[in-house]
Amino acid sequence: MSRLIVVSNRVNPPTDRGEGTAGGLAMALAAALREYSGMWFGWSGQTIDEYTGKIAVQKVGGVTVATVDLEDQDRQEYYNGYANKTLWPLFHYRVDLTAYERSFDEGYKRVNTRFAEALAPLIAPEDFIWIHDYHLIPLARELRRLGVKNKIGFFLHIPWPARRLMATLPKHRQLVEALFEYDLVGFQSEDSVTAFEDYVVQEAKGTVSRERRASAFGRSTRIGAFPIGLDAEHFVEAATSQEAEMMQGRMRSSMAGRKMIVGVDRLDYSKGLEERFLAYEQFLADNAEQLEKVFFLQIATPSRDEVEAYQEIRARLDGVSGRINGAYATVDWVPIRYVNRGYRRDELAGVYRAGAIGLVTPLRDGMNLVAKEYVAAQDPKDPGVLILSRFAGAAEQMKDALIVNPFSREDVSDAIKRALAMPRPERIKRWEALVDGVKTDDVAAWRDSFVAALRETAAPALQVVSGD
Numbered sequence: 001m002s003r004l005i006v007v008s009n010r011v012n013p014p015t016d017r018g019e020g021t022a023g024g025l026a027m028a029l030a031a032a033l034r035e036y037s038g039m040w041f042g043w044s045g046q047t048i049d050e051y052t053g054k055i056a057v058q059k060v061g062g063v064t065v066a067t068v069d070l071e072d073q074d075r076q077e078y079y080n081g082y083a084n085k086t087l088w089p090l091f092h093y094r095v096d097l098t099a100y101e102r103s104f105d106e107g108y109k110r111v112n113t114r115f116a117e118a119l120a121p122l123i124a125p126e127d128f129i130w131i132h133d134y135h136l137i138p139l140a141r142e143l144r145r146l147g148v149k150n151k152i153g154f155f156l157h158i159p160w161p162a163r164r165l166m167a168t169l170p171k172h173r174q175l176v177e178a179l180f181e182y183d184l185v186g187f188q189s190e191d192s193v194t195a196f197e198d199y200v201v202q203e204a205k206g207t208v209s210r211e212r213r214a215s216a217f218g219r220s221t222r223i224g225a226f227p228i229g230l231d232a233e234h235f236v237e238a239a240t241s242q243e244a245e246m247m248q249g250r251m252r253s254s255m256a257g258r259k260m261i262v263g264v265d266r267l268d269y270s271k272g273l274e275e276r277f278l279a280y281e282q283f284l285a286d287n288a289e290q291l292e293k294v295f296f297l298q299i300a301t302p303s304r305d306e307v308e309a310y311q312e313i314r315a316r317l318d319g320v321s322g323r324i325n326g327a328y329a330t331v332d333w334v335p336i337r338y339v340n341r342g343y344r345r346d347e348l349a350g351v352y353r354a355g356a357i358g359l360v361t362p363l364r365d366g367m368n369l370v371a372k373e374y375v376a377a378q379d380p381k382d383p384g385v386l387i388l389s390r391f392a393g394a395a396e397q398m399k400d401a402l403i404v405n406p407f408s409r410e411d412v413s414d415a416i417k418r419a420l421a422m423p424r425p426e427r428i429k430r431w432e433a434l435v436d437g438v439k440t441d442d443v444a445a446w447r448d449s450f451v452a453a454l455r456e457t458a459a460p461a462l463q464v465v466s467g468d
């Protein structure tokens with residue numbers, strides 16, 4: 001039987017479904033692997049003095065995981081370097097934060113080679129391989145060099161940037177060329193597919209067929225949009241669990257009848273947190289009658305804190321939230337509650353459910369699963385309103401949210417005002433359409449459509465083996 005081998009930078013399946021510190025990607029992949037017999041391969045997150053290539057295999061939360069340890073130099077050059085100081089900012093349109101260093105390039109290539117060498121012996125001829133995210137773009141090329149002939153798919157969780165931005169990356173052609181070693185390349189949104197097609201046609205002088213086969217560099221690959229979804233059924237369950245109800249109760253008693261606006265994000269400059277704080281300040285300035293009637297809870301878990309840009313944004317947010325609270329707080333009201341810690345998923349669901357508004361305003365985001373979680377957690381009889389950035393991949397699907405431009409304080413401030421005043425029937429109507437989409441286009445639909453598309457690219461002999 002063919003197995004599914006999932007490869008991502010970090011391997012961190014949640015140990016139970018309520019647990020909450022795993023990111024969106026981890027939750028989605030664990031859900032996918034529980035359904036297919038297979039394996040999840042990647043970095044353990046640990047560093048050792050000298051790389052050994054030794055693979056540790058274990059079963060975590062019903063998922064077989066195989067991990068390797070890396071060296072500290074790998075962490076610096078590959079993970080903190082090329083992945084998070086070069087590709088992440090560039091793909092999120094932050095050319096100003098994008099750093100290029102030759103050692104980053106070398107580290108990126110070295111770790112992709114190490115991954116390929118460790119993984120190749122574990123691959124059986126009929127396995128399908130599904131590689132995730134910007135850390136591992138060259139992995140298929142390295143596997144092919146080692147003679148791996150299996151079908152290999154790639155999914156990019158973050159946006160694909162506009163052609164002119166991509167062209168600012170030194171050696172961008174090599175990076176894009178590496179994608180043509182895959183049988184299928186999936187993006188989160190049509191917006192990203194279009195940007196990729198534009199690069200293929202304008203920059204690489206290639207072609208894209210009507211069936212979305214991209215050809216360039218003397219090779220071709222299938223491309224398409226596969227918007228990621230939630231493990232929706234379980235998230236809805238989590239929202240009515242005992243833990244969620246306890247959290248909601250805790251929130252309610254601290255709210256003193258006030259309405260809550262809620263934001264939950266990794267602490268990342270792409271999430272538009274500073275702009276969000278300033279838009280909320282604008283709302284307070286524009287709507288004096290709302291003072292003391294509403295408050296904003298922002299939960300932002302620190303991440304990538306070895307990277308300077310993350311230390312800076314954290315310091316800036318401390319400053320801005322402190323300033324706004326200093327200007328507006330009264331003895332018994334604080335306008336912004338700003339919390340820097342992680343919560344379990346079921347607790348988070350309770351927090352979302354207590355929020356009259358879910359404020360999700362990234363400046364750029366591949367998808368944004370928080371928007372979907374907020375919707376999934378709502379009380380059907382009295383749902384809150386989702387305010388969503390037009391620059392999140394999720395905006396292509398969630399058209400019944402209040403869609404805003406996160407760069408415009410006025411726009412976000414007006415949307416908050418409108419959401420607070422929205423009559424219950426309209427809230428219910430919008431929410432019903434949204435939750436329908438979240439449940440239909442869930443993580444299983446995402447996984448199945450990607451794997452089916454990858455299988456379709458399979459050679460006839462492989463299809464016979466896999467029983468299709």
Ligand code: ADQ
Pocket residue numbers: 020021022023024025027028157158228264265266299300301341342343344345348365366367368369370371373
């Ligand atoms: P992220 O940038 O991590 O993911 P997102 O999709 O919003 O962004 O997922 C964040 C996840 O972390 C959510 O599941 C959320 O509940 C969780 N989380 C955030 N803060 C938390 C906290 N304080 N405590 C506990 N959990 C918290 C990347 C891309 C996205 C894409 C996903 C999946 O950047 O665009 O949607 O991958 O493809």
